[in-house]
Amino acid sequence: MNYILPLISGILTGLSMPGNLSSFLVWFSVAPFIYSFVNSKKTLERLIKVFLYSYSLMVTTLWWEVPVLTKNIPEVIKTFPGYIGFFSYLLMILILTIPYYIIWILGELYFRKSRVINKTSLILFSVFSYAAAEILKQFGDLAFTGANLSDALYMHTGFLQILPFTGSIGLTILILFVNAYIAFSPERERLKIGIFIIGILYIINFTISEKLPMINTSENSVKISVFQTNVPQEVKYSNDMWKSYVEISKYIEKSKDNSELLILPEAVFIKDIRNDEIFKVIKEAIKLSDKNWLMGFPTVDYEKREYYNSAIYINKNGEIENIYNKIRLMPFAEFLPYKSVFSLFSFFKLVSFYTPGDEYSILNLNGKKFSVQICFETYFPELSRNFTKNGAQFLVAISNDGWFSHKTALLQHFSKSVLRAAENRRTFIQVSNTGITGIVDKYGRIINTLPTHTYKGAQFSVPLNNEITFYTKYANIIIVIILILAIIFSLI
Structure with missing residues (x-):
């Protein structure tokens, strides 16, 4: 059971991505990983759990790459056989897990011997260390932002109104707060708390969606x-x-x-x-x-x-x-x-x-x-x-x-x-x-x-629109603040 939770968590989160099972899963799918990670006693155990979560997440999200690399591309360009495409897929998934190891690195700062742990610090650490991982996915030659938590809610228009202020990372942080709160709630109350929080959020989403104005396409x-x-x-x-x-x-x-x-x-x-x-x-x-x-x-x-x-x-x-x-x-x-x-x-x-x-x-x-x-x-x-x-x-x-x-x-x-x-x-x-x-x-x-x-x-x-959103103006500052908070909540 020690390593089953992060594996299940990654699969459930992948199943919440667009075109897979259900976006609803994203509100609690990360919780088993968070719970398992913070209850790990050893460095290697935490490292393995990050690997199991991120690898299963990417496989479950990007399963459609298998026929692309093993059949579709080889049949057209004929430069490599299908089995090479399959092994390349496994390597690609491994590469895509790299940004998630920032959670492990920050975890080593958090779980030091002198640490005094409480529920608030656990939630803040979990939320911002994961958010840092999603931010890092944007950078470098191997950058790829698939399987971001915010992707799951692309059809939820009410929730999307966070984005002009924070970008998609703000929606990810909201999702992580819900998951972390569920993960660190008393076991007997988790289901009740989860249903209540998620229910309130969906009411808010529906209300905002209904209140959004229609756009006049006959002018400008x-x-x-x-x-x-x-x-x-x-x-x-x-x-x-x-x-x-x-x-x-x-x-x-x-x-x-x-x-x-x-x-x-x-x-x-x-x-x-x-x-x-x-x-x-x-x-x-x-x-x-x-x-x-x-x-x-x-x-x-x-x-x-x-x-x-x-x-x-x-x-x-x-x-x-x-x-x-x-x-x-x-x-x-x-x-x-x-x-x-x-x-x-x-x-x-x-x-x-x-x-x-x-x-x-x-x-x-x-x-x-x-x-x-x-x-x-x-x-x-x-x-x-x-x-x-x-x-x-x-x-x-x-x-x-x-x-x-x-x-x-x-x-x-x-x-x-x-x-x-x-x-x-x-x-x-x-x-x-x-x-x-x-x-x-x-x-x-x-x-x-x-x-x-x-x-x-x-x-x-x-x-046509000339409006410049807060996020458009200050996205780089938002990114830096989140990365700084990830470090701070790992240290204090």
Whole structure:
């Protein structure tokens, strides 16, 4: 039983993540781990419990990566066999547990011999040491913020209204306070206390959700068309670019509406087409559509010999007006992190290893300002913050989620757009190859989504907003304060 609790706790927490069993679990799923950890007597015991919790959490959350690495990618790019993908998955999960060891490190400070322990100090230590782990997941070449506790509540609009003041870490802290209070309550009273606290919270969530104002989209808004191309990966990654174009050309020909912008997904093509005949055809289609286009494909700087994963913004005259180069690249798939350590894993690259961009570009749409992110950049809140501070009045993400067979992966990805919308009080549009393509309002309410794995377009009316939230302004200070509190509550 000594090591069963953290294992069960990690599994339950993973099952609370988007697309898994139920978000309700997150309110008490961390409690068994917290209880077990603080009742450990030895350093090694605490270390093993952090490992068991974090590893089982990541496996249960990211189970959908198994078919991606063992079947979907190997069948398309043919650079490694499926069994290598499986062992790489196990290693990937191990790497993703690293930030959680800050809980163990801080625990060694907390459980020193001279420590006087009481319920209040246990709660504060547990809450802020775990919060520190989630913050650390944002940094470094191997950064990945999947399985954050706040993700579980992306559909709970009332709770999301914390985010403009604290960011998603504030919601994580609320969840941790509930778990810690349950964990350290008298055993006979835990169920009663848990039901009471969680019940009150859900009443608050419902009340806030119902009181949120409706948004008037008839004023100060822009009409935008989106197109979910649904091109199979084997077609996209073939050498026949025209085949990819034919897959989307029928919709393009019909895209004559009163919108000002058409957004297509990431990697519509998998090579730089700017000097190819196909781009001339696309430019003519853009002129006929009489609207600006935003689409994704890699670009190459031949002088510097650098490759970028890019979003290309083309005006209605067929001229490239701006190019955004992806800043936060995906480890192994788009760049090789810590080359001296991981040089053997270069076979994972999908097309080529890219150079990260360094400019938070703001795109101009007839005087309206917006920004674009690419794929998993939505997992990193600093990008949306920086775009918002630079003047973006709404936020866009384009993605190629065609690798993912299961909707769980799509939901976990889309949930990040919901959090970014609420944090910055910006309408957020995500456009993906196979889904989820949809629009989220500034309160984090999902307004519309297209059916996944379908060839479909839609028009959205997108309100503009210039408000800068407290979190957008002071996120870095909030992060530093939480890390300082984690240390303080480990020492006092």
